[in-house]
Amino acid sequence: MKILMTLFDIQDYGGxxxxxxxxxxxxxxxxxxVDFVKLCPKKKFGVTRxxxxxxxxxxxxxxxxxxxHQAKGWWWPNENKVAYLDPNERAKFKNKCSGxxxxxxxxxxxxxxxxxxxxxxxxxxxxxGTKNIAIIHDGNLPELxxxxxxxxxxxxxxxxxxxxxxxxxxxxxxxRKMIVNPFDLxxxxxxxxxxxxxxxxxxxxxxxxxxxxxxxxxxxxxxxKEPKRVGGAGIExxxxxxxxxxxxxxxxxxxxxxxxxxxRHGMEYVGTIPTDMHYHILRDSKLQIDPSWxxxxxxxxxxxxxxxxxxxxxxxxxxxxxxxxxxxxxxxAGVNYIEVPAAATPQEFADIIDNGLTDSNQWTxxxxxxxxxxxxxxxxxxxxxxxxxxxxxxxxATGKETKQLQEKCHKKLEFFGIWQATMGAQQ
Numbered sequence: 001m002k003i004l005m006t007l008f009d010i011q012d013y014g015g016x017x018x019x020x021x022x023x024x025x026x027x028x029x030x031x032x033x034v035d036f037v038k039l040c041p042k043k044k045f046g047v048t049r050x051x052x053x054x055x056x057x058x059x060x061x062x063x064x065x066x067x068x069h070q071a072k073g074w075w076w077p078n079e080n081k082v083a084y085l086d087p088n089e090r091a092k093f094k095n096k097c098s099g100x101x102x103x104x105x106x107x108x109x110x111x112x113x114x115x116x117x118x119x120x121x122x123x124x125x126x127x128x129g130t131k132n133i134a135i136i137h138d139g140n141l142p143e144l145x146x147x148x149x150x151x152x153x154x155x156x157x158x159x160x161x162x163x164x165x166x167x168x169x170x171x172x173x174x175x176r177k178m179i180v181n182p183f184d185l186x187x188x189x190x191x192x193x194x195x196x197x198x199x200x201x202x203x204x205x206x207x208x209x210x211x212x213x214x215x216x217x218x219x220x221x222x223x224x225k226e227p228k229r230v231g232g233a234g235i236e237x238x239x240x241x242x243x244x245x246x247x248x249x250x251x252x253x254x255x256x257x258x259x260x261x262x263x264r265h266g267m268e269y270v271g272t273i274p275t276d277m278h279y280h281i282l283r284d285s286k287l288q289i290d291p292s293w294x295x296x297x298x299x300x301x302x303x304x305x306x307x308x309x310x311x312x313x314x315x316x317x318x319x320x321x322x323x324x325x326x327x328x329x330x331x332x333a334g335v336n337y338i339e340v341p342a343a344a345t346p347q348e349f350a351d352i353i354d355n356g357l358t359d360s361n362q363w364t365x366x367x368x369x370x371x372x373x374x375x376x377x378x379x380x381x382x383x384x385x386x387x388x389x390x391x392x393x394x395x396x397a398t399g400k401e402t403k404q405l406q407e408k409c410h411k412k413l414e415f416f417g418i419w420q421a422t423m424g425a426q427q
Contacts, residue, residue, distance in 0.1 A: 001387060003027055004097060005036045005064070006082075007106040008122070011113065012234075013073045014205055015181070015306040016137055018275070019161070020106055022182040024063030026383030035100075036064040037093075038076050041110070041119045042083040051075055058274070062184075063379075071233070071272050090124050097128035102156070102390040108134035109148050110416070118417040126154035131390055133157050134174065139164030139297035142171050146409045150418065157394040159386070163301030163328060175394040180330065181306055182382035183374070189283055189315035191371055194360040199227030200287035200353065201316065203270065203278050204307055206234035209294040211321075213240065213250060214349060219262040221350035224357050229281055230262075231270035275310075282314035286363060287356050291349075293323035293342045302328035308337065309377055312370040317363050319356060330376075335369050338362070 005020060024034045051059050051067055059067040059075065067075040082093045097103050110116045126132055132155045138144055139162065149172050158176040160166035166178040206212050213236070219228055239247045240259050250258050263269070270281065282288060288311030290304075297303040302325045308318045318337040325331055325339070333339035338356050340349055356363065375381065 001032045001101040001390070002099070003032055003034050004100040004103045005034060005106060006039060006103060008039045008108075008110045009115075010107060010111050012205070016106055017068055017070065017073060018183075018306060019135075019137070019181050021062040021064055021068065022184055022379045023104075023383060023386070025184060026063070026182050026379030026381075027386075028063060029380050030383055030387070032383075032387070034064065036066060037080050037082055038074070039082050039084055039093075039110075039122065039125065041085055041115050041122070043085045044083050045078045045081060048076070048078055050077075060274075070274050084121055084125060085119070087121075090121065093125060094128040097130050100130055102131040102133055103128070104386070105132060105134050106137075108132075108136075108155075108158075109145055109151065111144070112412065112415050117415060120416045120418045122416075123151060123418070126151050131156040133159060133386070133390065136160045136165045136169050136176075139168055139294070139300055139303040141165065141168040143296070146171070147412045147416065147418070148172055148174075149409065150413070153396050155396055157389055157392070159389070162303055163330070164297045164303035164326075165300075167300040168297075174396070177385075177389055179382060179385045179389070180377050181309065182379040183309055183313060183377045185313060185374060185378045187279070188313045188374060191368055192315045194286065194363050194367075197284060197286040197316070199224070199229065199285055200289050200319070200357070201229045201231075201278075201281045201285040201311075202289040202291070203229075203231035203273065203281070204290065204292070204305065205232055206237035206240070208236055209297070210234075210236070210290075210292040212236065212291060213258060214344075214346070215289055215291045216240070216258050216262045216267070217252070217346040218349035218353065219267050220265040221347045222265070223350075223354050225266070226357055227285070228262075228265075228267045229270050229285070230267055231273055231278070231281075233272045278310065279314050282311055282316045285314075285316045287311075287319050287338070287353065288314075288316045289319040289353070290324065291321060291340070293321040295323070298323040298326040302326050302330065304328065304331060309374065312336075312374045315367060317356065317366045317370075319353065331373075334362075334366070336366060336373055338366070 027034045059069050083089045110122055134155050152174045155174045158174040159179045160169055161181050169176050240250045290307055311318045320337045321340050321342045323342040340352050
């Protein structure tokens with residue numbers, strides 16, 4: 001089959017990079033052809049140059065054939081971009097889409113940012129006559145992407161990568177299916193021994209709902225002398241470590257900066273690292289810790305992160321919160337991961353980590369279970385699920401959700417300059 005992958009530009013791609021690259025690799029391994037383009041609210045593009053030679057070592061290629069950087073995203077040559085404010089470019093894009101068996105929309109509608117204000121030309125990008133499949137990575141669709149309803153009648157199906165995304169998307173009547181994130185299992189670690197590993201690893205984007213500070217607060221309470229590796233960056237990292245703008249919540253009761261205190265108690269900050277280096281650290285670690293949870297996301301269901309799967313692939317045992325794994329049918333506490341209550345105190349959090357680093361029976365049981373569990377996430381297995389979905393008799397949205405979502409959509413549609421036009425058409 002011939003497949004086109006596309007997305008609207010956003011500020012931080014995060015795990016979408018890994019998803020797109022591994023999914024494209026899975027398609028190629030199965031014998032399919034994949035192209036990838038970015039949709040931009042521009043009339044034309046200037047001259048673009050590839051990564052500078054001195055920076056090229058930080059970029060790599062995988063499934064899409066494009067240069068990409070784990071933190072900076074893809075480098076897009078002009079032929080892989082669509083300036084959709086130009087009506088001729090929109091027409092060319094739709095004509096291009098018609099030549100594919102289906103189009104995958106990794107980010108199916110634009111996000112609310114300065115560049116997209118009063119821009120609604122994107123509404124004209126979907127009616128190419130080919131099958132469109134939306135991919136939902138976020139677990140709070142009603143708040144972030146309700147305007148997907150306005151183009152839902154153009155979509156054959158909607159894929160949700162975890163349970164929170166799946167249940168949050170039920171407000172839109174596009175037929176949906178949960179298909180987990182794809183991974184390259186080529187270097188998956190077979191069952192290893194507890195004694196050959198040490199310490200924990202926690203590498204992720206520092207967002208408010210990732211709750212990295214709860215782990216940072218627990219580190220001074222740990223009894224273990226084993227390695228305590230923390231990595232990643234993001235807005236909360238900058239606030240947590242800033243000398244001038246550190247948020248008050250990132251100081252303890254004694255007025256000590258929690259970041260500095262954790263460093264004094266043995267925390268090793270590894271920075272923002274590429275996937276290969278992250279995997280190398282995970283192969284040496286007993287545990288991988290994901291302290292994230294969100295009340296909004298968990299109300300819809302589990303919103304487990306890619307780092308959980310990366311841990312399993314590398315033979316480390318995941319540690320996750322009860323709310324992050326809320327009602328998961330994919331992973332089970334005590335079977336696939338060690339559970340931490342979202343409401344745990346720093347001491348309680350530390351006690352769970354200390355036990356996880358010393359209880360060899362618990363560790364061995366979970367690690368052994370996950371050798372089998374990871375097979376569901378293999379890039380080829382996930383890619384085949386997309387092929388089967390595209391070949392299915394799914395229907396498009398009925399449009400019945402439009403009135404139900406009008407209140408949620410109101411501000412979004414006003415932002416994109418759609419609301420008045422839509423109401424006028426309905427009247």
